[in-house]
Amino acid sequence: MDWLAVSDAEWTAILLSLRVATVAMICSLPFALVVAMLLARGRFWGKTLLNGLVHLPLILPPVVTGFLLLLLFGRRGPLGAFFADYFGLVFSFRWTGAALACAVMAFPLMVRSIRLSIEAVDRKLEDAATTLGASPVWVFATVTLPLIIPGIIAGMIIAFAKAMGEFGATITFVSNIPGETQTLSAAIYTFTQVPGGDAGAMRLTIISVIISMAALIFSELLATFAARRVAAQ
Amino acid sequence: MSLTVETRHQLGNFSLDAAFTSDGGVTALFGRSGSGKTSLINIIAGLLKPESGRVLLDGDVIADSDRRIFTPVHRRRFGYVFQEARLFPHLSVRRNLAYGRWFAGKSGWGSDFTRIVDMLGIGHLLERNPSALSGGERQRVAIGRALLAAPRLLLMDEPLAALDEARKAEILPYLERLRDDAGIPIVYVSHSVGEVARLARRVVVLENGRVTASGAAAEVLSAPAATLATGRREAGVLLEGEVEGTDPTHELTTVRVGRERLRIAGVSATAGSRLRLHIAARDVMLATTRPVEISALNVLEGRILTLTSDEDGSVDVRVNCGDATIAARITRFSRDALQLVPGRTVYAIIKSVAIDH
Numbered sequence: 001m002d003w004l005a006v007s008d009a010e011w012t013a014i015l016l017s018l019r020v021a022t023v024a025m026i027c028s029l030p031f032a033l034v035v036a037m038l039l040a041r042g043r044f045w046g047k048t049l050l051n052g053l054v055h056l057p058l059i060l061p062p063v064v065t066g067f068l069l070l071l072l073f074g075r076r077g078p079l080g081a082f083f084a085d086y087f088g089l090v091f092s093f094r095w096t097g098a099a100l101a102c103a104v105m106a107f108p109l110m111v112r113s114i115r116l117s118i119e120a121v122d123r124k125l126e127d128a129a130t131t132l133g134a135s136p137v138w139v140f141a142t143v144t145l146p147l148i149i150p151g152i153i154a155g156m157i158i159a160f161a162k163a164m165g166e167f168g169a170t171i172t173f174v175s176n177i178p179g180e181t182q183t184l185s186a187a188i189y190t191f192t193q194v195p196g197g198d199a200g201a202m203r204l205t206i207i208s209v210i211i212s213m214a215a216l217i218f219s220e221l222l223a224t225f226a227a228r229r230v231a232a233q
Numbered sequence: 234m235s236l237t238v239e240t241r242h243q244l245g246n247f248s249l250d251a252a253f254t255s256d257g258g259v260t261a262l263f264g265r266s267g268s269g270k271t272s273l274i275n276i277i278a279g280l281l282k283p284e285s286g287r288v289l290l291d292g293d294v295i296a297d298s299d300r301r302i303f304t305p306v307h308r309r310r311f312g313y314v315f316q317e318a319r320l321f322p323h324l325s326v327r328r329n330l331a332y333g334r335w336f337a338g339k340s341g342w343g344s345d346f347t348r349i350v351d352m353l354g355i356g357h358l359l360e361r362n363p364s365a366l367s368g369g370e371r372q373r374v375a376i377g378r379a380l381l382a383a384p385r386l387l388l389m390d391e392p393l394a395a396l397d398e399a400r401k402a403e404i405l406p407y408l409e410r411l412r413d414d415a416g417i418p419i420v421y422v423s424h425s426v427g428e429v430a431r432l433a434r435r436v437v438v439l440e441n442g443r444v445t446a447s448g449a450a451a452e453v454l455s456a457p458a459a460t461l462a463t464g465r466r467e468a469g470v471l472l473e474g475e476v477e478g479t480d481p482t483h484e485l486t487t488v489r490v491g492r493e494r495l496r497i498a499g500v501s502a503t504a505g506s507r508l509r510l511h512i513a514a515r516d517v518m519l520a521t522t523r524p525v526e527i528s529a530l531n532v533l534e535g536r537i538l539t540l541t542s543d544e545d546g547s548v549d550v551r552v553n554c555g556d557a558t559i560a561a562r563i564t565r566f567s568r569d570a571l572q573l574v575p576g577r578t579v580y581a582i583i584k585s586v587a588i589d590h
Contacts, residue, residue, distance in 0.1 A: 124319050127280055131313035132382045133336030138307075142332075146323045224463040 006203055013187035014180050014207055018181055020095060021163035025104035025156050029111060032155065036114035056171070058108040069101055072133025073173075098175035098181045100164035110155040117151020118144070126218040157219035162214060184208055222232055234418050236260070236386065240286030242274050243488075247506045249273065259412050259419045261433035261450070263426075269442040274388050276421060278313050279306035283546060307336070312417075314392045318371035320363035326374050327359040333382025345381060352414065353377045353407055359538040369400035373407060375384030380415065387411075387419045393428060400427075406431055429469050430454055430511035454511065457556065468549075469513035470560050476502045485530070491556020496530045497588045509564050509567065512547060516587035517561035519569050520580045531583040533559060540568065548573075552581050559583070 006014075038044075039051055057065045073091040083089040091097035121144055155161045161189040167185040174181040178189060188204045191197035235486040249269045253260070264268045275281035277294065278290055282303065288295040296303045313335075320329050330346070349357050353373045362373060372392055372536060379387060392408075393401045405428070412432060421428050427449065429436060436453040438446040446453050454471040474490035479502075486500040488508055497508065502508055524532060535554030542548050548568045550561045559581045563573075573579065 040277070041245070060375065122319075124317070125321060127306075128315065128319040129332065129387075131278055131280070131309075131311065132333035132378065133307050133310060135305075135307050135331075138336070143321060174483075 006207070007200075008205060009178060010187060010200065013182050013184055013204070016095060016098075016179075016182065017164055017184035018097045018211070021101055021160050023096075023099040024106060024163040025110075025160045027099070028103040028107055028159065029156065032110040032114055032159075033152070034105060036118055038112045039111070040115045040118040041089065054111050055108045057105050060201075061157040062105065062166070062168025063172050065104060066101060066169035069097075069169065073100060084205075091174070093174050093177060093181060094181055095174075098170050098183060099163075101169040101173045102166045103159075105166050105169050106145040106159035106162035109194040113155030113158060114151050115149065117154075119145050122152075150223055152224060153219060153222045157215055157222075161215055164208070164211060177187065234291055235288065235289075236277075236418060236420070237289040238273070238277055238385050240273065240283045240288075242281070242283040242286070244272065249276075251437075251439060251442065251444045253434055253437040253444060253447055255418065255420070257418045258434035259421050259432045260437060261429040261431075262420060262422045262437050262439060263429050263453075264439035265424060268439040270424075270439055272442075273439065274313075274422050276517060277363045277386075278311050278388055279304065279309050280313075283398045284508055288325055293479055305484075310337070310383065310385050312379030312387040314372075314376050314379050314387070314389040316391045316394050318363070318368075318375035320366075320371055320374055320378070322363055324363075324579065325359070326355065326361050326363065326366070329363065329374060330359075330378050330381050332378060337381075337383040345383075349377050349380050352410055367400070367401045368396050372396065372400075372404060374413070376407070376546050380411075380417070384417060387415075387417050389419060392421075393425070393469060394423075403413075405431060407522065426454065426469070426511055426513070430509055450509075455560070461494060468560070468562075469511055469516070472510045472512065472557050474508055474510060476500075476504050476506050476508050478504050483493050487578065493533055493555055493557055495583070495588070496585050497550070498585045510588050511560060512554070512583055514560040514562040516584060517559055518582040519550060519552070519561050519563060519567070519573070520582060521577075523583060527582070528584070529582045530585045533557070533581045533583070535559065535579060535580055535581060537573055539575060540573060550579075552579060553582060 035050070035054055039047065039054070070092070071077055073083070075081070075084065075090065075092050082089055084093065085109035089096065091100050125147070126139050127145055129143045134142060165185060166183075169190065170181070170183060171186055176182050176186045182190070184204055184207070188201050188208070191204070234257040236255040238254070240249060244248045247269070249272050251269065251273055259544055262273060263269050266383070269321060272281060276283045276286065282364060283298065285298040288299045294300070294302050295309055308399070321332065324332070328564075330350070333583065348540065350359070353376060355370065355373050355377060358366060358370055358374065364375070366374065393404060396404070409432065421429070421432060431451045436447065436450045437444055446456060451471045451473060452471070472490045474488040476489040477489050477494070479486045485496050485498055486502060488495050488497060488510065501506070518529070523534070533554040534554040538551040538553050538558065540548055540550050542565065546565050547562050550573060552559045552561065561581060
């Protein structure tokens with residue numbers, strides 16, 4: 001059973017992947033909520049354009065997305081320089097860049113899930129809340145938000161899963177640096193590129209399956225719980 | 234309290250151009266579906282912004298398109314009871330009821346809560362989820378929720394329309410108590426003559442987005458069929474009387490209308506209380522001699538005032554029976570066979586069970 005022993009380097013890759021996926025999921029949530037709200041409810045010029053832009057990472061080859069990120073958020077890219085100068089936040093060849101790549105790739109999935117749940121909210125309930133004296137912000141906080149919680153949870157889990165599996169955009173944008181940007185997928189890829197790396201690839205594959213299954217079961221549990229709270233009328 | 238509403242609004246092919254005033258109590262907006270009742274009440278609530286118009290309550294300008302005033306819905310403090318209860322599915326009944334409290338900013342809330350919960354008989358439902366309530370219970374909770382937001386005006390859009398007869402009968406007494414006890418002016422949308430007859434002080438009749446009649450309930454509801462937008466099926470007269478007493482063995486209540494006495498079935502009213510009766514013209518028979526040995530309990534002697542023919546072969550006959558005028562719809566054939574002319578003495582026969590109250 002020696003081959004099952006996970007080395008330190010592999011642990012690093014696993015923990016890094018978890019960190020990258022979690023940060024990607026949490027940081028993109030507020031943006032996804034706003035964009036989903038705009039797409040579901042907004043009536044403005046350029047809505048189709050926004051919709052297309054959000055879905056772009058889903059359609060483009062991941063390598064292209066990674067390259068575009070490199071152009072925009074690289075150290076000399078317009079946005080990269082801005083974040084580095086004003087926030088001290090560097091993306092290129094850092095784990096933060098991996099998180100950004102994963103967030104961008106998972107964004108359309110999260111927006112889609114939240115948008116569908118917003119569209120399913122009965123707006124008559126929101127009208128009722130308004131007539132009871134709730135301002136639009138309160139209506140959102142006390143009626144809309146509780147009713148879309150299942151959609152938000154589903155969106156977060158699917159974004160997390162997508163981020164765990166992200167490979168193309170990440171490796172293009174931040175490369176494959178052990179301990180900094182080498183995620184689970186990249187580590188498996190590296191193992192398959194060297195002779196005798198099969199055992200290592202197998203170990204990480206098993207761990208990857210376990211994490212994915214755990215996320216799935218967790219999301220099912222949460223969804224059941226949320227659905228029970230928001231029982232249909 | 235006074236409410237003034239004037240509005241003009243275009244919705245596709247439908248144009249709404251209506252105005253009415255109310256001085257408190259229950260004002261019924263009455264008309265067929267599609268006559269613009271719901272649009273009008275949504276304009277009062279602020280859920281629909283009309284192209285032009287005004288809403289005034291007690292001298293406060295709530296909305297005025299000329300002066301570019303438009304108070305947002307959540308600052309109007311107009312309670313709204315919708316056709317479907319629209320309870321929040323993620324909150325318990327208690328928290329649904331309490332929803333408006335956050336925004337009403339009113340002291341003495343606890344006593345209001347108890348009083349309103351008692352009045353609506355929903356005390357035993359507080360910890361339940363809306364999905365576990367019957368239709369009638371949901372609607373009562375919705376009424377309580379609107380009242381607990383301490384509204385200045387209560388809007389009700391066919392609150393009983395989605396319910397079956399039994400549930401309607403269950404809620405109507407609560408609405409009467411609400412009208413008599415709460416002291417909040419109510420605008421009540423309905424297409425049911427029975428409900429309007431029972432609740433409203435004033436009636437505004439809408440047809441195709443226009444007001445075709447308005448005034449005191451007894452006048453408007455007793456007007457000849459043609460002015461009533463609901464269709465002639467429900468046309469009739471509205472009488473107001475005083476309950477004299479109840480015969481418990483037969484469950485019959487005697488109501489005095491002027492000098493006449495009417496016996497009606499299935500009412501629970503205490504002696505001395507006022508009661509409104511709606512008698513549909515189609516439920517009234519006429520005879521030229523006093524009928525004997527018939528099951529109908531109310532036979533009123535009177536004189537024919539007018540006869541109005543309709544295109545479909547029916548005739549509306551108005552009969553003055555002392556202090557009450559009764560309308561009867563009969564066929565042209567019967568008119569000719571009985572030789573009915575104004576001034577002739579006839580007997581109006583009304584089945585006790587046919588009277589709406």
